[in-house]
Amino acid sequence: MKPTIKDVAKHANVSIATVSRILNHTSVGYSTKTENLVRQAVEELGYRPNAVARGLINNKTQTIGVLFPDVSGMLTSELLYGLEEVAHRCGHSVIFCNTSSSGEKTLDYLQLLSEKRVEGVIFGSSLLTETYYNAITAMNIPAVLVSTKSKKHPLPYVKVDDKDAAYTATAYLIKKGHRRIAMLSGNPDDSVAGKPRIDGYREALLDSGLKGEDSLVFAADGFSYEDGRSLFTQFYETATDVTAVFAASDEMAVGALSTAYQMNVRIPDQLSIIGYDNLKISEMAIPPLTTVEQPLRDMGKKAAELLFEGMETGTPGKSIIMPHRIIERQSVKQLV
Amino acid sequence: MKPTIKDVAKHANVSIATVSRILNHTSVGYSTKTENLVRQAVEELGYRPNAVARGLINNKTQTIGVLFPDVSGMLTSELLYGLEEVAHRCGHSVIFCNTSSSGEKTLDYLQLLSEKRVEGVIFGSSLLTETYYNAITAMNIPAVLVSTKSKKHPLPYVKVDDKDAAYTATAYLIKKGHRRIAMLSGNPDDSVAGKPRIDGYREALLDSGLKGEDSLVFAADGFSYEDGRSLFTQFYETATDVTAVFAASDEMAVGALSTAYQMNVRIPDQLSIIGYDNLKISEMAIPPLTTVEQPLRDMGKKAAELLFEGMETGTPGKSIIMPHRIIERQSVKQLV
DNA sequence: TTGAAAGCGATACCAA
DNA sequence: TTGGTATCGCTTTCAA
Numbered sequence: 016m017k018p019t020i021k022d023v024a025k026h027a028n029v030s031i032a033t034v035s036r037i038l039n040h041t042s043v044g045y046s047t048k049t050e051n052l053v054r055q056a057v058e059e060l061g062y063r064p065n066a067v068a069r070g071l072i073n074n075k076t077q078t079i080g081v082l083f084p085d086v087s088g089m090l091t092s093e094l095l096y097g098l099e100e101v102a103h104r105c106g107h108s109v110i111f112c113n114t115s116s117s118g119e120k121t122l123d124y125l126q127l128l129s130e131k132r133v134e135g136v137i138f139g140s141s142l143l144t145e146t147y148y149n150a151i152t153a154m155n156i157p158a159v160l161v162s163t164k165s166k167k168h169p170l171p172y173v174k175v176d177d178k179d180a181a182y183t184a185t186a187y188l189i190k191k192g193h194r195r196i197a198m199l200s201g202n203p204d205d206s207v208a209g210k211p212r213i214d215g216y217r218e219a220l221l222d223s224g225l226k227g228e229d230s231l232v233f234a235a236d237g238f239s240y241e242d243g244r245s246l247f248t249q250f251y252e253t254a255t256d257v258t259a260v261f262a263a264s265d266e267m268a269v270g271a272l273s274t275a276y277q278m279n280v281r282i283p284d285q286l287s288i289i290g291y292d293n294l295k296i297s298e299m300a301i302p303p304l305t306t307v308e309q310p311l312r313d314m315g316k317k318a319a320e321l322l323f324e325g326m327e328t329g330t331p332g333k334s335i336i337m338p339h340r341i342i343e344r345q346s347v348k349q350l351v
Numbered sequence: 352m353k354p355t356i357k358d359v360a361k362h363a364n365v366s367i368a369t370v371s372r373i374l375n376h377t378s379v380g381y382s383t384k385t386e387n388l389v390r391q392a393v394e395e396l397g398y399r400p401n402a403v404a405r406g407l408i409n410n411k412t413q414t415i416g417v418l419f420p421d422v423s424g425m426l427t428s429e430l431l432y433g434l435e436e437v438a439h440r441c442g443h444s445v446i447f448c449n450t451s452s453s454g455e456k457t458l459d460y461l462q463l464l465s466e467k468r469v470e471g472v473i474f475g476s477s478l479l480t481e482t483y484y485n486a487i488t489a490m491n492i493p494a495v496l497v498s499t500k501s502k503k504h505p506l507p508y509v510k511v512d513d514k515d516a517a518y519t520a521t522a523y524l525i526k527k528g529h530r531r532i533a534m535l536s537g538n539p540d541d542s543v544a545g546k547p548r549i550d551g552y553r554e555a556l557l558d559s560g561l562k563g564e565d566s567l568v569f570a571a572d573g574f575s576y577e578d579g580r581s582l583f584t585q586f587y588e589t590a591t592d593v594t595a596v597f598a599a600s601d602e603m604a605v606g607a608l609s610t611a612y613q614m615n616v617r618i619p620d621q622l623s624i625i626g627y628d629n630l631k632i633s634e635m636a637i638p639p640l641t642t643v644e645q646p647l648r649d650m651g652k653k654a655a656e657l658l659f660e661g662m663e664t665g666t667p668g669k670s671i672i673m674p675h676r677i678i679e680r681q682s683v684k685q686l687v
Numbered sequence: 688t689t690g691a692a693a694g695c696g697a698t699a700c701c702a703a
Numbered sequence: 704t705t706g707g708t709a710t711c712g713c714t715t716t717c718a719a
Contacts, residue, residue, distance in 0.1 A: 016410075017491065019696055030706045035698060045704060061489055066466040067406045068696035072711045074352075076403060078446070078467075092428045099449045103456075108467065110414070111447040113435045120439075130402040131414075131444065153397055155353065240635055269635050276637045299576055299605050301612045301637045355712055366690045371714060381688060404712035408695045 080128035097315020157325030181215025192350025243270020283348035303344035416464035433651020493661030517551025528686025579606020619684035639680035
């Protein structure tokens with residue numbers, strides 16, 4: 016088996032206490048001679064301190080847990096990228112949990128993370144239910160929400176203001192001369208990414224003296240490519256005189272783009288489309304998709320920073336609203 | 352702080368040994384009465400066993416480490432999805448490490464994982480250098496490679512046969528009537544995903560009595576969208592009479608698609624394109640991209656299964672070549 | 688059926 | 704400058 020601190024001590028003819036002291040640069044009490052002796056022993060034995068034992072004694076595992084409903088989504092991966100980066104910088108590992116949007120799996124994981132004594136939890140992209148919240152508070156460690164939020168529960172979150180961002184997208188379309196604008200939306204009952212975006216869209220319309228007709232918002236259950244496709248078909252069969260559409264996600268927008276292509280409607284000449292997220296696919300789309308950016312990696316970073324702050328100070332820290340902005344590409348046409 | 356087994360014992364008026372026995376369903380030696388007592392105490396105190404302490408005593412952390420050069424790539428996310436799924440099923444957590452293709456970071460991580468006493472390691476998508484290999488063997492735990500392999504080092508791997516898959520892609524193009532076929536390739540010095548794919552392409556050509564001209568393979572450093580774009584431009588300025596191109600990755604193929612679109616070359620009417628990977632974007636592309644599929648999620652699963660097998664048996668296990676197949680969509684035209 | 692006690696590998700306090 | 708030892712929370716003999 017792996018050598019332990021005892022083996023090193025024996026090998027160097029010193030006590031384990033001395034070895035520990037030297038390896039942790041703790042106290043100033045040891046001679047250069049013994050230090051060399053010990054370091055050499057460490058080298059020869061290929062000794063690596065056991066983080067598990069260390070974790071047991073000082074109650075610190077240097078690990079955080081991260082829960083996402085869908086690892087394979089491009090949105091999640093970007094968030095994860097940012098998270099991991101700062102976690103690593105802060106000397107922490109991340110245990111990564113794919114909840115598959117399953118309540119049971121989420122609870123399961125929370126319990127597991129609790130047993131593993133992670134020092135903090137980041138919960139991403141999905142609704143924080145009462146049960147989850149209870150499980151998290153029972154863990155008695157800091158937690159932060161990313162790309163989601165909770166009205167009822169006082170956990171700090173990092174996200175853009177969805178309503179505001181949707182407002183910006185819609186206002187952009189209006190500024191470009193569009194008057195009849197449809198929306199491809201997620202689930203209106205989704206109070207974090209669904210309803211707020213619809214509200215923002217509607218408010219922008221109203222603020223410009225346009226009317227927000229219900230018949231112009233097409234809602235799906237989720238925000239997927241497929242949702243975008245079917246919504247676009249619905250839209251195209253129903254709506255008339257629309258010159259622009261705001262899709263609540265880039266995946267949806269790309270779905271719309273594809274379907275439009277197949278239906279021979281030319282983007283942006285016959286119809287303008289704006290997306291939401293600024294995923295890599297929006298850049299790769301044909302035509303390149305104009306969209307409102309969420310700074311995903313930064314959000315991941317900020318969330319981790321917020322968590323570490325909470326771990327150090329012992330107090331939750333303040334939620335962060337991230338800025339959003341329009342990325343102009345080629346899917347929106349300026350109307351005369 | 353969190354309640355310990357001691358608290359539970361005290362609360363239930365039994366010894367910690369009894370609590371341990373009951374919680375681990377170990378031995379048959381305890382009465383239903385005490386069991387109830389203990390369970391109730393656990394409930395009341397909200398006790399969760401400390402996996403760290405447990406890990407210390409039985410030298411098992413129930414976690415594995417996973418290293419990837421790029422979390423945010425869609426390829427990686429799919430692999431990760433599969434990995435995580437079986438890890439979870441096997442009662443293990445995954446510590447997720449983004450190496451950013453940096454040698455130093457990789458070594459760093461390996462060391463960290465070693466200290467954290469993970470029980471196995473999965474190394475993905477990048478070249479296994481001598482140093483990495485040494486670091487891994489020094490950890491003295493099973494390791495498996497996914498979406499990469501090593502000629503020099505005897506670690507089991509899970510991947511498709513790149514040469515074979517490239518052969519299939521090229522042969523498909525030939526079957527469709529194409530005779531002059533270009534290739535957009537990764538780095539020819541890359542012995543795992545670079546050269547083999549070029550070899551497969553060339554061999555298919557030769558086997559059909561066509562000549563594999565060097566001037567028809569355009570190589571980049573990587574496999575990115577941007578690489579695809581610039582390669583396509585190069586290709587288009589140089590090559591003549593080509594009717595089809597084989598791109599060594601879907602991202603490259605999509606880059607080619609975009610560039611082609613901007614140059615007004617119509618796919619597949621004027622030029623056919625086939626990709627490699629079958630990422631989600633290939634389905635979302637315009638036109639939908641014909642490509643050769645790597646069963647990414649399955650590869651992730653298999654890799655994890657292979658690792659767990661190794662952890663149980665103590666022997667490495669056999670490498671797995673995953674099947675590949677053509678996914679026919681609309682980017683390749685049948686020539687008369 | 689139950690309890691006492693010896694570790695697992697490290698840290699940190701108290702003496703020497 | 705060093706060593707002995709209690710301790711972290713748990714599992715697992717060995718006795719009772």
